[in-house]
Amino acid sequence: MSIAEVFNPMILLGVFLAGGLGSMLRVGISKFSGYWPWGILIGNVVASFFAGWAVTSFAEDVTWVAILVVGLAGGLSTFSSWAAGAVQLVAKDRPLAATLYTVVTVIFSSTAAWVGLLLGSTLIY
Amino acid sequence: MSTSKAGQGASLIKNEWLLIFLGGGLGSVSRYLLGGGLELTLGSALAGTLSLFLVNVAGAFFLGLVSFHPRFASDDRKTFWGSGFAGGFTTMSGVALFLYQQATLPLTAVMFALGFLAFAAGVRTGKAKAGLE
Numbered sequence: 001m002s003i004a005e006v007f008n009p010m011i012l013l014g015v016f017l018a019g020g021l022g023s024m025l026r027v028g029i030s031k032f033s034g035y036w037p038w039g040i041l042i043g044n045v046v047a048s049f050f051a052g053w054a055v056t057s058f059a060e061d062v063t064w065v066a067i068l069v070v071g072l073a074g075g076l077s078t079f080s081s082w083a084a085g086a087v088q089l090v091a092k093d094r095p096l097a098a099t100l101y102t103v104v105t106v107i108f109s110s111t112a113a114w115v116g117l118l119l120g121s122t123l124i125y
Numbered sequence: 126m127s128t129s130k131a132g133q134g135a136s137l138i139k140n141e142w143l144l145i146f147l148g149g150g151l152g153s154v155s156r157y158l159l160g161g162g163l164e165l166t167l168g169s170a171l172a173g174t175l176s177l178f179l180v181n182v183a184g185a186f187f188l189g190l191v192s193f194h195p196r197f198a199s200d201d202r203k204t205f206w207g208s209g210f211a212g213g214f215t216t217m218s219g220v221a222l223f224l225y226q227q228a229t230l231p232l233t234a235v236m237f238a239l240g241f242l243a244f245a246a247g248v249r250t251g252k253a254k255a256g257l258e
Contacts, residue, residue, distance in 0.1 A: 047218040075149045117225065
């Protein structure tokens with residue numbers, strides 16, 4: 001990326017709006033929680049799929065990749081809430097649940113990104 | 126803190142969802158600028174990995190801090206800085222793309238270990254400030 005691209009006001013505004021929207025979706029879905037923080041997990045997996053799809057579908061367009069991948073998918077997904085969930089499970093004496101939650105998060109998120117990348121690179125619009 | 130001018134100003138915004146939107150937007154733009162800034166100075170190969178580590182580990186520490194630090198005691202501040210900013214600043218989809226594109230599972234494992242410790246350290250720091258430990 002060039003300096004002009006990084007500091008493009010339209011991209012900054014787009015990332016702000018999309019990141020805000022993604023964050024509202026994340027908090028909304030995070031209310032769904034039980035044995036694990038399911039909502040956070042689902043948000044992370046969906047965001048990873050979407051990021052994979054968008055990064056290949058809009059490969060030529062820096063603006064849309066920034067808005068959809070960095071903004072929307074980045075706002076919907078979260079690492080800090082994963083850390084909070086894992087630490088809280090360990091604090092409740094459930095280290096196995098914390099480990100499984102982490103492994104499932106990594107495997108499902110990266111698989112979802114892979115499926116998204118595949119879909120984005122094979123579909124012709 | 127709640128009686129200060131800044132506290133009163135922050136509490137004027139009552140809508141929880143607006144705070145999440147604004148905090149999440151700010152967090153996302155900050156992550157974008159950090160990534161872009163590092164890319165301009167270090168080149169894209171190193172910047173991608175470094176910025177992902179920085180946002181996620183620092184963001185995990187910050188969320189732990191916000192949960193207990195007396196400065197973030199009000200609901201509005203917890204919502205804006207915790208649910209909004211820390212959540213928007215950190216990213217899991219970035220980790221997923223990174224894992225797929227770089228295929229470096231050991232490095233990812235290090236990030237998760239550091240993120241876990243960073244959140245716990247943030248909680249500890251916040252509790253110490255609040256006089257809880």
